[in-house]
Amino acid sequence: MKTTYYLIFLSLLLGSQQLYAQVKVLTITGTVKESANKTSIPYATVMLRDKADDQMIDGTTTDDDGYFELHSDHRDFYIELSFMGYLSKKITDFEEDGAVLNLGDIFIEEDSQTLDEVVIQGERSRTEFQLDKRVFNLGQDISSTGASALDILNNIPSVSVNIEGQISLRGSQGVRILINGKPSVLASEQGNMMGTITADMIERIEVITNPSAKYEAEGTSGIINIILKKEGEKNLNGSITLNTGIPNNHSLGLSLNKRTDKLNLFAQLGVGYRTFPHHNKTRSKDIANNSELHTLSDRDFNEEFYNLILGTDYRINKSTVISLSGQFAYEKETTDSNNDYTLKNLEGSVTDVWSRNEDSYADNPKWQGEFQVKKDFDESGDHSLLASATGAFFRKDQVSDFQNITQIGNRPDALQKLNTDYKEGIYTFKLDYTRPFSSYYEWETGTQYVINGVSNDFAVLDQHEDEWIPDPNFTNVFVFDQNVLGLYSTLSREKDKWGAKLGLRFEYTALDTRLEETQESNRQRYGDFFPTVHTSYKFSDKYSLQAGYSARIFRPGLWELNPFFALQDNFNIYTGNPNLVPEYTDSYEVTSIYHLDKVSFNIGVYQRITTNVIEEVLTVEDNISIRKPDNVGRSRTTGLEFNSKYTPWDWATIDIDLNYNAFSRKGTYNQETFGFSGDRWTSRAMGKVKLPANFDFEAAWTYESAYETLQLDILDNYFLDLGLRKKLLKGKAVANLSVRDVFATRRFRAVSSREDFEFNRLGMAGRFITLGISYGIGKGDAMEFSGQKRF
Template sequence: MTVKIKLNLLLILFFYGFVFSQNKERTILGQLKEMDSKTTIPYATIVILDGFTKKVVQGTTTDENGIFRITTSKTDFLIQISFMGYKTRFLENFDTSNPLIDLGIILLKENREALDSVELRANISKTQFKLDKKVFNVGKDIASTGMSALEVLNNVPSVNVNIEGDISLRGSSGVQILLDGKPSVLTESGGNALGTITADMIKSIEVITNPSAKYDAEGTAGILNIILKKEEKKGLNGSVSVNTGIPDNHSVGVSMNKRTQKFNLFTQFGGGYKSYPRYNKRINTNKINNSKLESEGTSYRNEVFYNLILGTDYHIDDYNVLTLSGNIAYEIESQPSETNFSAYADDLLESEWIRTEVTEAINPKWQYELNYSKAFKNDEEHTLIFSSLGRFFGKELTSEFSNTPISDANPNQLTDTQYQQADYTFKLDYKNPISEQVELEMGGQYVINEVGNDYQVKNFDREDQEFVVDPTLTNIFDYNQKVLGVYGTVSYENKNWGVKVGTRLENTDLIITNRGSEGRQQYNSLFPSAHTSYKILENFSLQAGYSKRIYRPRLWDLNPFISIRDNYNIRAGNPDLLPEFTDAYELTSIYKIGKANLSTSLYHKYTTDLQESITIFEDNITTTTPFNIGTRRSTGLEVNGKYSPLQWMTINGDLNWNYFNRNGAYLGTNYSFSNKNWSTRVNTKLSFSRDVDMEITGNYRSSNQTLQGERAGYAFLDLGLRKKILMGKAVVNFAVRDVFETRIFENIINNVNRYNYSFGQRGRFISLGFSYGFGKGEAMTYAGKSR
């Protein structure tokens, strides 16, 4: 054999040996422990990086005992080991001649600086500014312990929730509330339903004062999108939480998820009992005949609830995910109350009686959601998402009103309500980052709202000694609305400048049936939007935006027969009510000065066909009904700031000042006027030794002129304490809401014909919560809730 042939054979054998060695699988073993305590570290991230490109080749996580096993065919590679709160380690220079590489025990060292920053992010609510929205991360706010979503919203900059449960954004009503970006039966059926979501379930709240065309055009004041928590950590994770409070606010909740390579199974179940007392006082005075009716008493809304959520994410492959989830809930509701009535004529007492209410209701609820998400191989941000959502809410309610005479009384009454609501939402969203700077979005949404309300009132006939149906207060009201919307947006964004423009077209078809007659509203609406941002300096940016919005009347605005809980103060809807439209403009500056972050927004809104409630007073009965009355121009300034003067102290504050001018008349009465109002909130968070934190929040709302009178201002204070125990696996929270019981509702209407006074107060709420987390090693603070 010649030398040349021998060399060729050697080269061939070397080549095949090299290829074989490259393709040979090697198993790498190891165990992670904490350097100081030598305790194991579960669920840490283990990643194999290519030795030349440093790109990720393979990855895994440690098990509950800190052990990991990973395979690779690479010979030139690095291993990156990372876990939150620890310094990242890189391992290299391995002996790849053996199929098994045993790394033994690997020690990780705590990163104190990182731990401090993580703790700040986890426990302190922070606002993030994006091109067309602000994201308020709820975190672990102490004062929110055991509170509802309504109370959490009341702590969000720009948002105000009064004790009636009415939500306003920068002083304006007409807010669209979404859950996880979609309409919800919880947000359509009044504030009480939204109040059954607990703070522990909320991850963040998106405040969208000037939404782009991508979003549903509903809500002239803007959009509040409540993002619920959803754990996706590998392995078995979960938490158990117990809350108790005064007035009665007791709940137990369990949250768990199990994540594997293909599936993420999640469940949440819980139950509890809540009570919402409210003190009320009213005075209705007729100045023409000098008659007066006074009422005073306390009402309660008590609720026993049970809830189960079960769902799964199925990762078909690296680019396709299918999610299916369901929710079944059941509520048992009671509303006892006792109110003292006194009727006067010429300042002389004519009659007195005590009106007691016994109301019982059962509220079955269910929902489903099917979601398909596809990411394209060219870019993980290149996505197509389809979702189908269905929700049902039923209510069977009966009320018995007994009038016990002291000197005289009106007849007793019975009411019966059969209420059903079904919502269906179908969405398709497509996002394509055409380049690093240009992004295209388009999609559509179809929403169906079907509501039926069968309401009956019976008065006691003293002669026949039986209850007789009152036809003037009895009605079957049906509400069917379909909204089809399509949108398209395009954005350009580089290092210092960005712009996003788009438009949305919506078709609305509303059919209402009232007293057997059918009314219909059909119309098409175009909603353009434009947003831009410019980074002038490293710590100073400007944003500007425009959008057109709509506020469609809801069932409660349209139905003329709602409730006679107090048959001297009635709220009735208007079936002829039209939608209102708003053009919104906004300019925002964002800058950082040393340890302070500050943002200011100058905004202007112009609203047509404005919906305003007018109170009509007749025969000592006050009836409040909404009407379309003229236009409103509103200009305001909002300031949000955060300042950390010390490592253990952070101060957050916001101020909103608003001036408005409205023009309009109804039935010959001029309702034009101008006024201003303002509100402020200051939140101070203090961190002490031994894992103890304290939170103090002060709020003030100025008085406000209304269409016919004036609403009083008020201030209130919240307080919270938190203590971590059991190496951070458990958290104890204590919170007091409205410490001095000064959060009130007080409204006065005073003119030449009448004087109306109404006062309401919820009082002080005290809560104590305990949460224990397992799996990921820290308390997840999920509490049982009703939905």
């Protein structure tokens, strides 16, 4: 029987070969290119159609070099080529040459109308929901163009940034900032991330309010992961950008990307100069000493910066890619500030008037290097192994000169000098393994080790008889060493309507701080387990529900632990506390997501329970206000969040974000009970309108309600941002004008009133105006740093 089957199969095979040999098959080849710059177009659609009934005979898409190949035994056909943003082309006249029809180079032209429509569709930023995070895909929104990463974060639902650059998520600070899923010196307080990472470099931002065990447990409010652009075009691409603004915001950026089948080379160069003004008014009343101090402060922080990024990705084979990149940045900072003081008695009589002027400068070199290997075990890349090592170093060498001048009173004129030699190194080693067991189940596991070392050599010197004498109360070397080892594993199931993800992470922390001169030290060793649970259910294409729980930790960093004083204004001082212990938070949330025809919105409820709460404590003595962080107890925050996007017409979009939370705090400080409760809410409305002649306009209004902290009442805050953009040269060039805080109303106002003292502070930065223009090189897009693109 088997022999019979073999004979039948052999007969069919020979018969088919003979039949095929009797029919002459024609091979059609060609290369599709742009008519403007003669570059190849990959992934263009090529079809053979029957001339009689237009039915498709064969079809394909061009490869990375624009080349295609088709086969047909039919002769009465025509060829049709199409690609998004280009005019379709038909070829009906051609001559056969034997069994091959070589069409050579075929040029197609851009469709300016269609191209504009495509660009407009791609401009809108949008939010999508995944199992354990919210993903904000960055479009070319007006406020995004030429803006800093801080500006972008301030436009994301649930995220807010105050005028001092502090980031909050749902009204709470302690957010963990990652770059491409890894900690970075650019994301640290000392790294000035918001200056070196601009909106043009960002592809998307992931807001993870309840992180899974895959991520570090650091951050009580959650994690914000900034993902830089990864897609690339072949050949040489890039962009050049030029910005200017008031106050000083002048910069020039050049990005280039050269990509082949196996190699991707990218480079980025940026230079610039900018000024950050800040104005403060402070009034402190010391009732016991019958005095009231008024302080008026004007401070200009000026920065000259240079930034160079070089890197390469090399594809060893279809499954393995090696990435190597490095960044060097150099900043020169100068600060000019003037503080005017007026001291009165409580009857209103002036007793003293003096001023304190600051002139400081600093050199800040920093570098970062990364080596990464990714191995894919299947074509989709879902089964993969990723190993990476990142090293970053930052240094600040600063000298500040202070001069005290007395106009009224008996205070002696004085000269003071502050020297700072700050060094920080961060090294991160990660190994992540992802393995799908089927189309529904996925397992993730991995480990991470982070080494963070800081040395801060801080000296305050007073001039006595033309000699600089160190002040022993303010001169020391603070050393901070923290190592964290993490291990994690997660298991997820996602099928049809329902998905769930379970995870467990263990982290062991070794922290040592010490003051070299006084031999004071603090040693902490602790290990913690952090479980996570996430689930989602899709009721329909228009409605789904998410829920999650995670355990979090907030480890005090250098800013909170460093005991040195900031002496720009020696009557309004901040100092750290090396005895702080970590905060621990249990975070719960449920979010419902709706998608209708012209509107989408989500409503969520959440609760956070935090122990060892870290909060600033204010003390006033002899009119000197000192703010210092301390562990003050336990808090419970329950909130409601609403985000919506409404598109009534194709040319208009309205975004509304509301967040309300009620909180209660129980704690003690210096044997005094600090229990209180309150609420807080924030709202933002943003409108975007497309105008004739390729103009776009945007307006964003933000309101933040008053709220209460341990000792302070923070007053409400509101501000308006405007933007106008014009596309030029079919979108290859973009001109942008933005005005932030149009009416200069964005202010920080804090008030404290107790039996023995009163405190009032007002801070503001003022209005910022920026004008920018960008031009795309090759296939690079305007306002896009394509040098950050990867495989």
